[in-house]
Amino acid sequence: MLRHRDPHVRKHVIALLAHDASGDDARALSATLVPLTRDPDIRTVRAALAALGTARARWAGEAVAACLHHRNMNIRKTAAAALLHAGAPASVPHLLRAIGRDDNPGLRSAMAGALRAVVGDAYAATLLAAAEAAGDVRVRRLLLSALDREVTVRAVLALDAGGSPAVPVLLTLIAEGDVRPASGSVEELAEALTRHGVRWTRPEPPTTPGGPPDGAEADLVALVRTGWDPATALRIARRPALPDAGSARRHPSVRGLFRRWLELADHCDEAGDRSRVVCCAVRLCPGPWSPEEQKTLARYAGTLADAFDAAVTGGAVTGVPSASGAPEAAGHSIPRQRAERAAELLDVLYAIAPHLSSVRRFAAVEGLRLLASADPGGLPRPEALAAVPALLRRLGAVLVRADLDRALAAARLGADPWRTAPAVLREVFGVPVEQREGVDEPACSGDELTEGVRSPEAPARLRDRCAASRGGAGDEALAGSRKLLAALVDAYPGAASDERGSLVDRMSALQPLDAPEWTISETRKAFSAEHSSRSVRAEDLDQPRSVVQRDRLLALLEAERPERRTAAAQTLRHWPEPQTGLAVLRAYLRGRTDVLPDPAVDLPARLAAYSGEGCGSRHADAESTAHDASPERVLAWLARLPGDELTGLAPTVVTWWEHGSPAVHEAARVVLHAVPADALAHLLAPRIEAGDLGLLELLSGSPLLRTPALDRAARRLRAQGREDMADRLVLVDGPLRAPGSAYEDEAVLDAVRTSPRAPAAPAEQTSLSGLIRIARDGAPERIRRALTRIVELGTSASGGGVDPELICLMEELLRHPRTGVRLHAHRVSRTLFDRDTHARLTVFLLADPVPDVVRGAIRMLGRAAWEPALPDLVRLLGHPKPAVRTAARDALVDFGATAVPPLRRAAARARPDRRSLYTDVLAGIDARAETEAATTTEAGTDTKTGAGTDTRDRHRHPCRRGLTGRR
Numbered sequence: 004m005l006r007h008r009d010p011h012v013r014k015h016v017i018a019l020l021a022h023d024a025s026g027d028d029a030r031a032l033s034a035t036l037v038p039l040t041r042d043p044d045i046r047t048v049r050a051a052l053a054a055l056g057t058a059r060a061r062w063a064g065e066a067v068a069a070c071l072h073h074r075n076m077n078i079r080k081t082a083a084a085a086l087l088h089a090g091a092p093a094s095v096p097h098l099l100r101a102i103g104r105d106d107n108p109g110l111r112s113a114m115a116g117a118l119r120a121v122v123g124d125a126y127a128a129t130l131l132a133a134a135e136a137a138g139d140v141r142v143r144r145l146l147l148s149a150l151d152r153e154v155t156v157r158a159v160l161a162l163d164a165g166g167s168p169a170v171p172v173l174l175t176l177i178a179e180g181d182v183r184p185a186s187g188s189v190e191e192l193a194e195a196l197t198r199h200g201v202r203w204t205r206p207e208p209p210t211t212p213g214g215p216p217d218g219a220e221a222d223l224v225a226l227v228r229t230g231w232d233p234a235t236a237l238r239i240a241r242r243p244a245l246p247d248a249g250s251a252r253r254h255p256s257v258r259g260l261f262r263r264w265l266e267l268a269d270h271c272d273e274a275g276d277r278s279r280v281v282c283c284a285v286r287l288c289p290g291p292w293s294p295e296e297q298k299t300l301a302r303y304a305g306t307l308a309d310a311f312d313a314a315v316t317g318g319a320v321t322g323v324p325s326a327s328g329a330p331e332a333a334g335h336s337i338p339r340q341r342a343e344r345a346a347e348l349l350d351v352l353y354a355i356a357p358h359l360s361s362v363r364r365f366a367a368v369e370g371l372r373l374l375a376s377a378d379p380g381g382l383p384r385p386e387a388l389a390a391v392p393a394l395l396r397r398l399g400a401v402l403v404r405a406d407l408d409r410a411l412a413a414a415r416l417g418a419d420p421w422r423t424a425p426a427v428l429r430e431v432f433g434v435p436v437e438q439r440e441g442v443d444e445p446a447c448s449g450d451e452l453t454e455g456v457r458s459p460e461a462p463a464r465l466r467d468r469c470a471a472s473r474g475g476a477g478d479e480a481l482a483g484s485r486k487l488l489a490a491l492v493d494a495y496p497g498a499a500s501d502e503r504g505s506l507v508d509r510m511s512a513l514q515p516l517d518a519p520e521w522t523i524s525e526t527r528k529a530f531s532a533e534h535s536s537r538s539v540r541a542e543d544l545d546q547p548r549s550v551v552q553r554d555r556l557l558a559l560l561e562a563e564r565p566e567r568r569t570a571a572a573q574t575l576r577h578w579p580e581p582q583t584g585l586a587v588l589r590a591y592l593r594g595r596t597d598v599l600p601d602p603a604v605d606l607p608a609r610l611a612a613y614s615g616e617g618c619g620s621r622h623a624d625a626e627s628t629a630h631d632a633s634p635e636r637v638l639a640w641l642a643r644l645p646g647d648e649l650t651g652l653a654p655t656v657v658t659w660w661e662h663g664s665p666a667v668h669e670a671a672r673v674v675l676h677a678v679p680a681d682a683l684a685h686l687l688a689p690r691i692e693a694g695d696l697g698l699l700e701l702l703s704g705s706p707l708l709r710t711p712a713l714d715r716a717a718r719r720l721r722a723q724g725r726e727d728m729a730d731r732l733v734l735v736d737g738p739l740r741a742p743g744s745a746y747e748d749e750a751v752l753d754a755v756r757t758s759p760r761a762p763a764a765p766a767e768q769t770s771l772s773g774l775i776r777i778a779r780d781g782a783p784e785r786i787r788r789a790l791t792r793i794v795e796l797g798t799s800a801s802g803g804g805v806d807p808e809l810i811c812l813m814e815e816l817l818r819h820p821r822t823g824v825r826l827h828a829h830r831v832s833r834t835l836f837d838r839d840t841h842a843r844l845t846v847f848l849l850a851d852p853v854p855d856v857v858r859g860a861i862r863m864l865g866r867a868a869w870e871p872a873l874p875d876l877v878r879l880l881g882h883p884k885p886a887v888r889t890a891a892r893d894a895l896v897d898f899g900a901t902a903v904p905p906l907r908r909a910a911a912r913a914r915p916d917r918r919s920l921y922t923d924v925l926a927g928i929d930a931r932a933e934t935e936a937a938t939t940t941e942a943g944t945d946t947k948t949g950a951g952t953d954t955r956d957r958h959r960h961p962c963r964r965g966l967t968g969r970r
Contacts, residue, residue: 037066048073049081056085064091064121071101076110076811083113090121099133102149103142106772112338115149127153131162134169147173148181152339156187163195174201223287227256231263233270240279251287261288261296265303268310281310281351282344290350297354302646304355308363311352314345315370342377345370346387349394356397358645368400375409388413389427399579402516407431407507421496428492428507432514434485484513485520553583560590572598588640592632599640634659638670646677653678653686660701672701680705688712696720696728703731771796775812783821790816790831810840817847822856842869849875854884861887865894873898873905880909880920888920896927903928 039051052070055063067089070082079101086094098118105111119126127150134146147169159177163170176182177189178201189196222239223246226232239246251257264284271277292300300307352367359367375391389410392402407427414423428434491510498506514520546552559571572590575583576598584600591599641649641656649656653675660671675683684707687698692712699716707713713734720729771793778789793809813836816828825848832844848860849872861879864872876898879891895902903925910921 036060037063040066040070045075045078048078052078052081052085056088059088061089061091064089065093065097068094068097071097071114074807074811075814076107077815079105080107080110080113083110083117086117087113087120090117092121095121095129099129099146102130103133103137103139103146106145108338111145111149127158131167131169134172135167140172143169143172144176147176151182152185154182154185156184156189156191159184159192160195170195171199171201174199178202223250223254223257226260227254231260233267236264236267236283237271237276237280240276240283245279245282246286251289258288262299264288265299265306269303269306275313277306278310278313278344281307282314282347285347285351290354292354300351300354301358304358304645305360305363307348307351307355308359308367311345311348312366312370314341314348315374342374345374349387349390353390353394353397356394359398361399364398364400368395368398371395371398372406375406375413389417389423392427393430396517402431404507404511404516407516411503411507424496425492428495428510431516432488432492432510433520434489434492488513548578553578553580557583557586560586560595565596568596569598572596576600592636592640594633594636599643634663634667635670638667638674641674642670642677644677646679649674649678650682650686653683657687657698657701675701676705681708684708684710684713691716696723696725699728699732703728704733706733706735709734709736771806771809775808778812779815783819783824786816786819786824787827790827794831794834809835810844813844814847817844822851822853825851826856838867839869842867842872845869846872846875849879854882854887857882857884857887858890861890861894865897868898868901870898870901873902877902877905877909877921880924881917892924892927895924896931899928899931 036051036055040048040055042048042051048070052067055067060067064086067082067085071079071086073079073082083101086098090098095118098114098121102111102114102118105114118129122129130146130149131154134143137143137146150173154173159170159173162173173182174192174196177184177192178196222235225235226239261284264280264287268277268280268284271280288296352371356364356367371391371394375388391413392406392410395402395406410427410431411424414420414427417423488510491506491513495503495506553575556571556575559567560575562568562571568590572587575587578584587596587598587600590596638656638659641652656671656674659667660675663671680702684702687701688710691698692715696716696719699720713732717729717732717734720726720732774789774793774796778786778793781789813828813832817825819825819828829845829848833841836844842864845860845863848856849864851857851860857879861876864876873895876891876894880888880895882888882891895906906921906925906928910918910925913921
């Protein structure tokens, strides 16, 4: 199967072979996978590299590191990710060579992590030694730029004193801000910077409240004094350094703009801007938040969750995919700057967790686990990641051992690990702080606990000793396992580092993660003594949770006695299963009970999952009108939903507001007040235009974006003498320009202010590296504009070879999800590259998902008669689309005898029922050859006999005589 012609099959076979491979099996597997790293198919190489990384095949580290020099950027990134787990000393030269050559940020981050995993604490020394040995300035600069926050000022001074050749470049990077010292300040390097002729600007001290404002501080002062301005706020967010906590202390009134900042983040189109604006809002309005501010957070919960996801993933739609389903399994790491920004939003995520839908909760859980997998040592407060388990549990995730291990690792790096680590364990295992009073002097000492973790029989022995120490007070005291669990938690900080894992294993055995209290067997005797006079019956409601108990409680929701229905609903309201919450909701809507599901249950998402559709509001609408649901109960349920979930239900609620009883009218008014005012105005606009001006009462008192329809409605109210209702309409003028358009205005004004006497300044020339970066990371429209600019630069350049990075860019863009981008990149390659390079890039389009694009690529390769494409053209004879198969057949027939060997090989390996696909093409090639041979023979005969028959034909056929004359 590893030689299967379908690359997808080979990829999955490799992943299957690498699954659970360890020990001798992994070493034997690497003997099979290492040759595949040199396979010409890119997907096969990537699958082999990922499998070697998953198997932690360090003995294959050199073969994996050799792929860092592959021409394809995706293979280089996969190799760097694999070296994080499969790196070896032999891979260090390849890593250093690649770090000194490539400037791709994502690739450099992965390679730096792989190098750090191999050399450990010698990371900085290894890079410095390689930089000193490098002869090229660019290579030395790229090597030293990987030392951000890795070298101290004292180390730089020591290198300068030793005459290191890398010092001038290192000082230049420090002065430019590309390399930040791990400790010390740039002022300490002033003398060295001056001696080496490096220009640098001495940073000014922070602005005091009485001093002149500058930079971001001046913009903050402008926001406070002159009022809110979206362009100014966006300019603050786009600065390299965001406002710090001192800005909030110096300008307390900026806290009143908290809602404005979140509103601006909600209107940002780019994920990066949204994340930076949210970080500004959190820094200028730090927690704890007032009840009114918490309502504002809940209103923009979706925007805040998207900002956290953008901070973690860098603006991608989802987390980084991997073969194992976990982002960190593939070796991906988060850059330090993004990790710091995401860590700042943990408190915000904790506050908005109950208001998120199930889809956003899932994305937040994935982002949290990806953030927790990052290196906590690079964060200003690494102990912040210790709170991730509590946040995961608040988001509804099931904790696993990996979550606990990461939280404990972050706690050990914090300022007070002696308190943080036990707090994490108490949170995860459910040990309240109050229990520590009963174990200050346990019968099982800390030394016994530490020694006991080394033998499997220790937990039972320690449990018996703790139970015996309680004497006869076992019924009143806590269960023995809970006492022992609390003692293990207290013993954790003082245990040796190699014994802490065993302690956590014993805790997990006593209390499995995210399971109810594991004390059934210990409390059975006490429970039996307490309830010895009571006989157990099948219809008891206090039995342990089970499928049988759930079915019994669901049946009791239809019981005749109201108290039985209420008791069953009270028991089921906290159960997290979707069907259970839906059943309790239906019983409430039909008036069978007065119990609603738990507020933490996401009712629209539960209904969506139950009915199999995608919009929670549609399911809520269907549920609200089914089963004879009364409007009062439906409105009581809708009052619990967030405002953005009510937009689709607004027409039904408006109908109840118009025609319902007084109680229904008032309840509907409360629900409609929670709907976003602009969305409600948009829904009611047709009826208001038709003359139903009474609906404007639903919009009174709320700020509304001024529209022509609302202006006409206000004028009609005043014309009818209803001045009071017209005055209650709060119409707000929206921004005339989108946020960020001030930069365009400034550019236009600068162009206008240019003196006519001076020659017109040429248009700003973007460098090729900048255009490549835009084309790799930008939106589709920006990518196409960058490609057009690249063509202009390429055609205006005089001579010179083609940049290999440009070829790698075209290879990536030929796999872009947008068809227009792929075709544009193909046209650009035809303009910039030679015939062979363009033909090789055209082969990428043979795997395009659009059949028409594949047909066009087949025709181009057929006309060019590019023989290396023959195997791919033969493979397309099995394409599912008939048009593609026909185009491939015609192209192969045009190739003629050159296509016969690959066709014969494919026919020999094909199944009997598919062999005709290749034999028919071979027959077509033979028929074409016979036809051409016959045509050639006839042409020779006509040449020989043409002299004798020409005279007769000229008299008989005047037209032929003219044709012959033209010849």
